[in-house]
Amino acid sequence: MGSRPQFIDDLARGAQDATPSPNALTLDDTALLDAYSRTVIGALERVQQAVVFILVERDIDHNGARRVAGGTGSGFIFTPDGYLLTNSHVVHGATRITVTLADGGRFHADLVGDDPGSDLAVLRIGSPEPLPHVELGDSGSLRVGQIAIAVGNPLGLAQTVTTGVISALGRSLRSTSGRMIYDVIQTDAALNPGNSGGPLINSAGQVIGVNTAIISGAQAISFATAIDTAKWAIMQIFAHGRVRRAYIGVAGTTTPISRRVQRFFALTVTSGVHVMEIVKGSPAALGGLQVGDRIVAVDDFGVDSVDGLQRTLDASRIDKAVKVSVLRNTQKLELDVTPVEQHG
Incomplete structure (x- = not known):
């Protein structure tokens, strides 16, 4: 047999030279991580122990026979005494809710309040010890392009992490109740079934949104309810056990107002709500x-x-007359409207 080609000997020698000895790696592992990786890891370390897996059971009547239907989702603890935030559609109509913590502990959860209108729900679990919990951030200061990190349990795969950026702010999204959720965050951090209710966090590890929805068939388009909306809903649920809203019966869209009109009417806003539809018999x-x-x-x-x-x-405005200022043609009018409580 002839001698083997030189390049094979060179490859073998190179591979042998490249094999590290047990004592060859002296660098701290963190030095091998780039700044982006360190940022993501640091943010995750602040929240991962507070992210939970939610198992839901619902009793349903199927042709007169009782059946149990199941579902799963994500959530996160936001107080040390066991209050959790998740999506309404994850737990709505549940007869039993079981929460599994990151350390494997399992608890029965009680539904404190459920708001299909914002697709948010508050749960509580009982624990003899203070629980790890997240810090709620400020979604009002977000900027398009900043890092967004989603944590949850897609398809039952616990503690799954995806990263991306904030793609857009101020989106609108229709909830399962049919009500529009406003000020929604759009991100390209990948979400899948089971991510619902998990936290969207910033680079400091603060929760900036509650992961809510994806567009079926689209790629890199995901949505989260802004945490400022969630804070408001939480306070309503704590105060009333549900979210109470005043209703006047209009549908509209945000529209800019020219500077000339702003100056003429001494307006404090640069845009308003263009009324597109009015419900018959509404306030x-x-x-x-x-x-x-x-x-x-x-x-x-x-x-x-x-x-x-x-x-x-x-x-605070339910059943109390308010003065609604509108621009109509060339006039500014003050109309008396009495909002009622919105149901459903």
Whole structure:
């Protein structure tokens, strides 16, 4: 047999030279990580122990026979005494809810309050010891392009992490109840069934959103309810056991207002809500609002967006007359409207 080619000997010698001895690696492992990796790892270390797996059972009637249907999702603990936040659609209608912690501990969970309108729900588990919990951030200061990290249990795969950036802010998303959720965060951090209810966090490990939905068939388009919306819903649930909202019966879209009109009417806002539809017999209809009106204030509080109108119409305004300022043609009108409590 002839001698083997030189390049094979060179490869063999190179492989042997490249094999590290047991004492060859003296660098600290952290030095091998780039800045992005260190940022993601550091953020995860602040939240992972507070992310939970949720198992839901529902009793259903199937042709007169009782059956048990199951479902799963994610959630996260936001207080040391065991309050959790998740999506409404994960737990709505549940007869039994079981929460599994990152360390394997399992607890029965009670539903404190459920709001299909914002797709949020608060649970509580009992524990003799303080529990690891997240820090809630500030979604109002977010910027497009900053790091976004999603943590959850997609397809039952516990503690799965995906990363990306914030793709857009201020999106609208229709909840399972049919109500529009405003000020939604769009991200390209991958989400899958089972991620619902898990936290979306920033590079500091603060929760900035609650992972909510994906668009079927699309790639790199995921949505999270902004944490500022969640904070408001949490306070409503703590106070009332549910989220109470005032309702006037309009559908609209955010529209800009020209500087000339702003100056002429001494407006404090640069945009308003263009009324597209008015529900027959609603408070808005009874108060004289018309399709085409632009709402710019409620009780002298400037309204610059649909989300701003929703936030202004909180529980404190139910059954109390408010003054709705609208631009109609060349006039600014003040209309008296009495919101009612929204149900469903």
